[in-house]
Amino acid sequence: MISDATEVAARVDLVQIFIFLMMAFWFIACNAVLVYFMLRYRRKGPDDEVSDIKGSHMLEVVWTVIPIILVFIIFYVGANVWKDLRTPPEDAYEISVTAQKWSWSFKYDHGAIKGGDLFVPQGVPVKLNMISNDVIHSFFVPEFRVKEDVVPSMYTNVWFQAEHAGVYNIFCTEYCGKDHSHMLGKVHVLDPDTWEHWVNTGLMPGEKQLTPVEAGEALFVERGCKGCHSIDGTKLVGPSVLDLMGREEILEGGERVTVDDNYIMDSIKYPDRQIVAGYPKGQMPSFDGQLTNEDISNIITYLKTISSE
Amino acid sequence: MSHENTEYRPYLEPKGFYAWFWTVDHKRIGLMYLYAILFFFLLAGLCALGVRAELFYPKTQFVDHHGYNVLFTLHGTMMVFLFIVPGIPATLGNFLLPLMIGAKDVAFPRLNILSFWVYLLGAAVVVFSLIGPPGSAWLDTGWTFYTPYSIDSSTGVIPVTLGAFILGFASILTGMNFIVTIHKMRAPGMTWHRMPLFVWSLYSSSLIQVLATPVVAITLGLLIMERMLGIGFFDAGLGGDPILFENMFWFYSHPVVYIMILPAMGVVAEILPVFAKKPIFGYRAIAYSSLAIALVSFFVWGHHLFVSGMSEWSRWIFSLLTFAVAIPTAIKVFNWIGTLYKGSVLLDSPMLYACGFIFLFTIAGLTGLPLATLATDVHLHDTYFVVAHFHYTMQGGTVVALVGGLHFWWPKMYGRMYNETIAKVGFWTLFVGFNATFIPQFVMGYQGMPRRYADYLGEFHDMHFLSSVGSMVNGLAYFLIFGNLIWAVYKGKRAAANPYNSLSLEWQTPSPPPLTNFDEVPTVTDWTYGYGSKQA
Numbered sequence: 001m002i003s004d005a006t007e008v009a010a011r012v013d014l015v016q017i018f019i020f021l022m023m024a025f026w027f028i029a030c031n032a033v034l035v036y037f038m039l040r041y042r043r044k045g046p047d048d049e050v051s052d053i054k055g056s057h058m059l060e061v062v063w064t065v066i067p068i069i070l071v072f073i074i075f076y077v078g079a080n081v082w083k084d085l086r087t088p089p090e091d092a093y094e095i096s097v098t099a100q101k102w103s104w105s106f107k108y109d110h111g112a113i114k115g116g117d118l119f120v121p122q123g124v125p126v127k128l129n130m131i132s133n134d135v136i137h138s139f140f141v142p143e144f145r146v147k148e149d150v151v152p153s154m155y156t157n158v159w160f161q162a163e164h165a166g167v168y169n170i171f172c173t174e175y176c177g178k179d180h181s182h183m184l185g186k187v188h189v190l191d192p193d194t195w196e197h198w199v200n201t202g203l204m205p206g207e208k209q210l211t212p213v214e215a216g217e218a219l220f221v222e223r224g225c226k227g228c229h230s231i232d233g234t235k236l237v238g239p240s241v242l243d244l245m246g247r248e249e250i251l252e253g254g255e256r257v258t259v260d261d262n263y264i265m266d267s268i269k270y271p272d273r274q275i276v277a278g279y280p281k282g283q284m285p286s287f288d289g290q291l292t293n294e295d296i297s298n299i300i301t302y303l304k305t306i307s308s309e
Numbered sequence: 310m311s312h313e314n315t316e317y318r319p320y321l322e323p324k325g326f327y328a329w330f331w332t333v334d335h336k337r338i339g340l341m342y343l344y345a346i347l348f349f350f351l352l353a354g355l356c357a358l359g360v361r362a363e364l365f366y367p368k369t370q371f372v373d374h375h376g377y378n379v380l381f382t383l384h385g386t387m388m389v390f391l392f393i394v395p396g397i398p399a400t401l402g403n404f405l406l407p408l409m410i411g412a413k414d415v416a417f418p419r420l421n422i423l424s425f426w427v428y429l430l431g432a433a434v435v436v437f438s439l440i441g442p443p444g445s446a447w448l449d450t451g452w453t454f455y456t457p458y459s460i461d462s463s464t465g466v467i468p469v470t471l472g473a474f475i476l477g478f479a480s481i482l483t484g485m486n487f488i489v490t491i492h493k494m495r496a497p498g499m500t501w502h503r504m505p506l507f508v509w510s511l512y513s514s515s516l517i518q519v520l521a522t523p524v525v526a527i528t529l530g531l532l533i534m535e536r537m538l539g540i541g542f543f544d545a546g547l548g549g550d551p552i553l554f555e556n557m558f559w560f561y562s563h564p565v566v567y568i569m570i571l572p573a574m575g576v577v578a579e580i581l582p583v584f585a586k587k588p589i590f591g592y593r594a595i596a597y598s599s600l601a602i603a604l605v606s607f608f609v610w611g612h613h614l615f616v617s618g619m620s621e622w623s624r625w626i627f628s629l630l631t632f633a634v635a636i637p638t639a640i641k642v643f644n645w646i647g648t649l650y651k652g653s654v655l656l657d658s659p660m661l662y663a664c665g666f667i668f669l670f671t672i673a674g675l676t677g678l679p680l681a682t683l684a685t686d687v688h689l690h691d692t693y694f695v696v697a698h699f700h701y702t703m704q705g706g707t708v709v710a711l712v713g714g715l716h717f718w719w720p721k722m723y724g725r726m727y728n729e730t731i732a733k734v735g736f737w738t739l740f741v742g743f744n745a746t747f748i749p750q751f752v753m754g755y756q757g758m759p760r761r762y763a764d765y766l767g768e769f770h771d772m773h774f775l776s777s778v779g780s781m782v783n784g785l786a787y788f789l790i791f792g793n794l795i796w797a798v799y800k801g802k803r804a805a806a807n808p809y810n811s812l813s814l815e816w817q818t819p820s821p822p823p824l825t826n827f828d829e830v831p832t833v834t835d836w837t838y839g840y841g842s843k844q845a
């Protein structure tokens with residue numbers, strides 16, 4: 001039960017085991033005595049001999065002082081390991097993280113912006129600088145024992161140094177609305193060669209370059225568009241994208257527009273500029289700066305293929 | 310109704326809507342509160358079963374994601390604000406406090422009925438704002454109403470906060486009333502250190518009620534100013550700080566946790582000595598630890614914000630302060646157990662509940678340790694581990710004590726006995742169902758399963774399934790338990806004035822008590838727990 005994903009996680013687990021043992025001891029001690037008394041002194045009749053003990057100063061002192069000492073010890077070991085859990089090394093590799101309903105996006109040093117999954121090098125301390133575009137989210141990787149809320153008003157951070165190549169879950173752990181439970185992702189820890197390859201090509205070894213339509217479709221899922229926009233005509237949080245291209249849209253205020261490439265780009269980057277009548281303003285988060293122009297054009301290409309004919 | 314003794318008229322008469330709704334009698338008010346909160350307990354409990362039903366399997370079964378979020382919001386909001394906060398003080402507290410200290414009523418009987426009306430108004434406001442105007446989406450913010458989500462989402466956080474604020478007044482009225490009653494209305498000879506421990510616990514929780522509730526009002530004020538005048542307090546878009554809301558919310562809601570649990574501890578301290586025929590062990594330690602808990606409860610709210618982006622130093626200090634709550638709590642547990650030592654223990658249903666409470670509460674308290682510890686809480690925060698932990702305190706603690714207390718005092722309240730065998734079966738069903746529901750939640754929480762998830766990864770399926778099965782048993786138990794109690798009201802055997810040979814004052818008057826409680830003002834010459842002294 002000791003996680004070997006990061007060195008700090010292993011130490012967090014040691015603290016946890018220490019506390020679990022402490023809990024087990026007190027749980028058994030208290031309840032064994034309780035059950036023993038319940039059975040040993042079970043009423044036999046109305047004339048049972050009963051003691052009239054009202055308490056014991058000695059015992060009160062003992063069972064006040066011992067717990068005080070124990071909780072101090074727990075506090076101390078916990079705070080100690082926590083300091084390391086929270087203090088990133090100076091030379092950490094930094095990645096910018098943006099959270100919004102209901103997807104994660106990660107921006108790397110070399111300019112790549114990726115949604116959904118996070119790619120990190122093995123054996124290198126990684127620091128995530130996180131901010132939210134809308135409500136509060138929380139970044140959680142159970143295996144690394146790290147978690148921190150991602151809030152709209154300030155940057156927060158987590159750090160970890162993954163020891164082994166592998167894939168780990170990312171959860172959003174602060175309730176953020178309808179698809180909170182689908183605000184998931186994976187951390188891909190890559191060994192040095194794979195990392196090189198990924199940084200240079202944006203692809204995992206053996207992965208093929210996607211066609212624009214495939215890339216657009218992948219983005220549509222990864223970035224959480226699908227949680228709000230159905231492709232089969234059902235109305236979710238936002239309008240369905242079935243037969244979107246060329247459709248005549250009535251905007252709030254009565255204006256009519258015909259959907260074209262620019263309208264879609266605008267909708268993705270600045271959703272609050274034009275609101276489709278009958279839908280709430282402020283629900284669709286802006287993807288400005290989180291999708292490259294290429295990404296957007298891929299999405300548009302993909303959206304064109306979603307038609308009922 | 311004809312009684313041989315024309316002098317004696319139980320408080321339950323006369324019947325009729327007006328006679329009850331306009332009453333100022335603390336016993337009737339206690340019962341009306343009981344019916345009201347149990348009604349919301351039923352609704353909120355059904356929502357919980359809905360949540361668990363959806364989680365039997367991953368993906369969507371009965372409700373879509375929004376529907377699921379609405380269910381857990383309804384469950385949490387109604388359970389907390391409409392059921393468990395008024396909980397024991399408004400029901401058993403109202404009924405018993407004057408009886409226990411030998412008074413005719415509380416200090417301000419009219420404020421007491423006003424409190425009940427205000428509660429009904431607040432409950433109506435909360436329920437209607439959860440549902441919203443026709444056609445709008447039901448509230449789905451969770452019972453914590455975190456900004457900015459709560460402000461963005463289509464239904465308003467303001468009316469719900471208003472509801473919480475109105476309910477807060479009901480609670481302040483009860484709290485003030487209890488404090489003054491305990492100070493001023495004790496019968497001759499009923500000194501502070503002769504008072505039953507239930508009274509001490511009501512005193513402590515009333516202090517919290519009076520001091521913490523105004524913070525909700527301030528929060529509401531700030532929210533309204535923000536919405537109406539555009540001043541940025543919580544909204545990042547206006548330059549505000551959403552974490553401020555979390556701070557204010559928990560500054561109120563953490564102490565409230567102790568409003569819920571302290572009276573429960575008081576109930577247990579009443580049941581144990583009677584059924585062990587022994588003086589309570591460490592009377593003063595238990596009494597003062599209630600006050601200590603009330604005091605410390607105001608300084609630990611930050612443990613809800615360990616991963617919220619709060620400054621690292623605040624996290625450190627709040628962790629240390631949180632551990633301080635463990636000490637008075639541990640002291641209480643040890644003293645309760647000590648009470649059984651060399652006693653004559655009768656394991657009837659109220660005693661089963663009291664001992665069950667101790668068992669479940671040790672789990673609740675001990676699982677709080679890794680949550681108070683910084684290194685481990687980072688991992689456990691907002692997972693099912695936390696959900697299980699606080700259900701052990703709220704259901705395993707408060708609800709078990711409430712139900713145990715109802716069994717204990719039912720003969721006093723209605724003058725009737727329930728069926729003891731069914732009561733025992735009910736207890737064990739509850740005990741098994743409850744543990745089966747929440748032990749799997751500890752496990753999956755530790756494995757990283759986040760809370761408030763409408764859907765989950767396949768690897769968590771086993772634990773979710775077990776938990777859902779348990780919850781159905783847990784739910785069933787309440788139908789057995791309350792079915793038995795309700796049956797007793799109509800068909801139960803007549804109860805004697807003092808069926809357990811208790812020394813406490815409420816038992817020294819007929820069951821059910823007359824409207825004025827005692828024929829003549831009792832004079833107290835000894836403390837409440839003088840059991841066993843004759844044999845030595």
Ligand SMILES: [Cu+2]
Pocket residue numbers: 137138172173174175176177180181183
């Ligand atoms: Cu979320």
Ligand SMILES: [Cu+2]
Pocket residue numbers: 562563566609610612613
């Ligand atoms: Cu708390």
